[in-house]
Amino acid sequence: MKSLDKRKEIISVAMELLVENGFHGVPMSMIAARANVAVGTIYRYFAGKDELIYALFQELETSITAAIRERFPTTGAIRERFLYLNGIILQYLIDNPLHFRYLEQFMNSPYGVSMRRDRLLDKEGRNDIFMTLFEEAIAARIVKDIPINALFSLAIAPLIFLVRDHILGFVTLNEDLIRQTAEACWDAVRRNDCESGADRAR
Amino acid sequence: MKSLDKRKEIISVAMELLVENGFHGVPMSMIAARANVAVGTIYRYFAGKDELIYALFQELETSITAAIRERFPTTGAIRERFLYLNGIILQYLIDNPLHFRYLEQFMNSPYGVSMRRDRLLDKEGRNDIFMTLFEEAIAARIVKDIPINALFSLAIAPLIFLVRDHILGFVTLNEDLIRQTAEACWDAVRRNDCESGADRAR
Amino acid sequence: MKSLDKRKEIISVAMELLVENGFHGVPMSMIAARANVAVGTIYRYFAGKDELIYALFQELETSITAAIRERFPTTGAIRERFLYLNGIILQYLIDNPLHFRYLEQFMNSPYGVSMRRDRLLDKEGRNDIFMTLFEEAIAARIVKDIPINALFSLAIAPLIFLVRDHILGFVTLNEDLIRQTAEACWDAVRRNDCESGADRAR
Amino acid sequence: MKSLDKRKEIISVAMELLVENGFHGVPMSMIAARANVAVGTIYRYFAGKDELIYALFQELETSITAAIRERFPTTGAIRERFLYLNGIILQYLIDNPLHFRYLEQFMNSPYGVSMRRDRLLDKEGRNDIFMTLFEEAIAARIVKDIPINALFSLAIAPLIFLVRDHILGFVTLNEDLIRQTAEACWDAVRRNDCESGADRAR
């Protein structure tokens, strides 16, 4: 097995186990055993358990960002791009439930909190696609005049919750429901006087 | 100190410590020390650490349910009740950031997952207030015709995300923003043809 | 077994094992097993292995200091007190070969070096009995006019070396030899013009 | 790099690191890295870590013995030869503090102990220069009539202690102090009735 394959195998196995058993329910030895490597080998690729957990997050972030970037249209009506973007994200999360569950656990653990604290400092501007879209929309006075964080929450949060329900089996997300939800999110962020409501009717 | 006081003290101390350091960053001995009891004493009130963690969740759930129930108006226009309900929840979470952060950590840990699995079985119908309201709204054809889980996500998720941002200092939630967000959530769930859009203008 | 007894047992067992196998040849588990306690118990009395090693040194230092102090005469001719002091030390080391070997290993390991570095800072004036004696002797112009460290080395170092040889079986230290060596050390430190040489003849 | 150069480089790097961090504070990988060779390469020159540590000791012993032998005068008054010998040793240790510190650590570790045990068996008669000198001196009734080990300790131990103090910065060894200490050591070993004391005045 090549070196890179080993790293990938470790990441893949770790993701699965950590999602299933929680960060503290998975000894390094368990990861090693399932990845068919020695414990020490993991430490050639990751400085420690914490670093492995962070690395998994970054791996996943890279993957989701790539997925979005490669499919996202840079032109077209804002509303259409918004709906399309939401659709992509929803689809990605449904297709990669492991990633979704890892993200949820990571973000709501001390790891995620400290990660966000670090990010606050070196503001690299993540989620830039969404942010760019919103900035354009704000300038065009198409969306509500509230802080961009609020817009972001209105646009994204329901998707996250729905995916969670979907994964837990409370609801089944089909194409129709995905579209409807994406549109509902748009309703939440757009200005909703009749005029701009009219743009739907065009 | 009375027996009940001890239990309360343990719960209060544990909540604080667990939120700050994560479930696995808090030894029982640390809780005992901060609560001014012996380690063994905790085991008189809770069967073990896991049970303590579950008990904390239940305490908190009781508290939040009570807060909602005691303030929620059973009459009035659906939209107004919806906005009011959202406002109560938001306010509760802002006033009790410890509860909020505990919930987030709990829900996204193996504890929360297994708890939800248990609930799936003995469907007790939590969140009944919201559900009742939605059922009424669906019957009145005021809200979109999508699964109730989707409605629930659209109504609640953005608030959760915003509170998280607020607690982390990304955004400051004042009364205006709370109202605007609650209304945006309503926009997401309501039927948004011009007619029902008009009901806002009434 | 009382708590204090346990601490003593751990110290005693640790001393023996560490002397025999070296600091790094003795796992905590080995100490625990021989002391008939659980591994964790050691950590109730010592913060960690390093601290245990330091504690052993201090234990031993206290013991040796006490042994010297309780027997040392505060009056009498300087030469007699010097010889007596050397005798006490020699006897102590011969009687407690474990202590001697522990000291040697400790002093010549990174532990001892860092300990001495710490002591340099908070100069507490150890070995004060010897130092006091020397200061008196210097004032009386009985000993050589060289730095006190040099005097100290001349007075003590040969004893240490001899004890080492004794323990290794290269030489057998009997009372005669002890006395002769102590006197030879005195010859090394005293002013050795005929006049002060004469004080021996008095 | 030639093979021999590699061996020398490994030895030199290892000496430095082992002195600074202790035998157990230096992984083989650290030595390899600092010597710019692969870990495996070290094992071509030394059978294992223990053997490396022994080899370092032997290198050093060879070096010190050579230094003494090449400078030591085989003729002259015993006292002068004694003083000269002590001077050589002292100078060597001061010039090679790394060797000194290595020796101290080695001798007082299980390595040194087992080495000495081995030597006991195949009595090779080390320190022969000193021993020869002493035997000559004993025969000439110039030194005290005590076991040769005792004489050796009196002659050498203070120097060792002083060098240690010097390296640790407790005292500064200049030429004067070196000479004075060497003479004091002579005072310790020589017969010190006035007559032989007079030989100093000659």
Add this chain to the structure above:
DNA sequence: AATGAATGAGGGTTCATTCAT
């Protein structure tokens, strides 16, 4: 000869839980 990735036994340490007082 040289490399360095891989190994895995072994070590220090933690901490949930128990139970004699």
Add this chain to the structure above:
DNA sequence: GATGAATGAACCCTCATTCAT
């Protein structure tokens, strides 16, 4: 009821050594 000393399984991590390249 309350205490907290004692327990020991289990964890993370290190590093001497090997061996395929």
